[in-house]
Amino acid sequence: MKLRYLPDVTTLELDAGKCNGCGICLLVCPHAVFVLENKKAEIVDRDACMECGACASNCPEEALMVRPGVGCACAVLNGALRGTEPTCDCGEDSTCCD
Amino acid sequence: MSDSKKHDAESGTPPCCQPIVQPTDQASGSAGPRSTSSPESPWITGKIRTAVGKIPVVDTELRFADRFGSWKARWGIRRMGYRIVPGLYATGRPTEKSPVFVTANYKMSFDRLRSQLGRIDSWILVLDTKGINVWCAAGKGTFGTDEIVRRVELHGLREIVEHRRLILPQLGAPGVAAHKVKELSGFRVVYGPVRARDIPAFLAAGRKATPEMRRVTFTFSERVVLIPVDLVGSAKYAFLAAACFLLLSGLGPGIYSLDRVAAYGIISAVFLLAAAVAGAILPAALLPWLPGRPFSLKGAWAGLIPLLGITWLALQHPEIFRNWPTFAAWFCFIPAVTSFMGMNFTGSSTYTSLSGVRKEMRIAIPLQIVGAVSGLGLWMTGLFV
Structure with missing residues (x-):
């Protein structure tokens, strides 16, 4: 059974323009929030975000922002x-x- | 969170002018006086000679003492002192080609890692996370870029391995900027799986983790191991509150009465302890099945179970309740208690966000206060009518 927390609360933001498609956010995210689409990261499961901050701290282009x-x-x-x-x-x- | 950097700075680093670290430096107290490991630690089985001195080799089989130590930590017994000396360790007979794993100096984290390295010759770089596990330390920043870079330097890792690769647990990522580690130390960060038990498969697949290995779970068994520490943590408050109820129950018309304490006080104290036990166990055990997403709501539902018991008692033995307000009081008080305890379980969970917790607290805390105050009010009223 998949556990879900409150919807529409996360402070996660992705600036697709800055994304270089390295995909490290997909590797570090513990809740599969991202996918890589046309060599750009995309948020596919926003409400699964727990604001741990792993994606933002590891993004070399500072394309991700979250208040961890x-x-x-x-x-x-x-x-x-x-x-x-x-x-x-x-x-x-x-x-x-x- | 806010003082994490400060903690980093005050870690007991050997003086900077000291030469490349010798094994004895590892025991020189960088984890502080409460450290539970020393060069004589039973899980150190020998030494391996390297370009920078002898490095302790650790056992990859957990022994009774290790399991007992984990059990004690789960029960909150000297859990904050359950740490090992940070530094470099080895498993098997590692060479300059062997992988380097990075972990925290919480002994349970270290044990989880080494117990999976039975067939793997490796180096283990243990960071000084103040005895906190990887994920929480990453959140605080103690499992972080600066500490990794500092330890790579301090332990002469460049002279021990010829590759430039560190395998980190994925849950260390919130504290780390992989690109900065590379820039500052020359070592490339490879994020391993979430769970140490997947390490052999991760290595066999050419340092690739499957999507399942990258997902954090919160299974029944992962939840129930957290119950003891919550029971122990709430016991102090529960016994204090139970004692208050016991004392107050002697109040009433006329003089203070020990008969009333015996007749109504003891049972009230028992109900309160039952609520605390329910609040510690049920939200964890029944998490997916308690209705609603907010943990405070799940906790409130958990209060139904002791209330069912109390109702059954009231039907069987109505004489144990002085009057209806002392009975009704529990219907306000217990859900407030279990709701609060359920809400606090967010900190143990693996999927709650700070924004979400803040949102539910804004609604739940006023309701919990109303429940607790009105419950107490009803109960006190019952003493006097």
């Missing part, structure tokens, strides 16, 4: 309580990040 982060409510709460960005550093007894 961990999809972790605990991290969001931590950040909100400390007034920072979401952070996994919940201290020694943290139960996340495994």
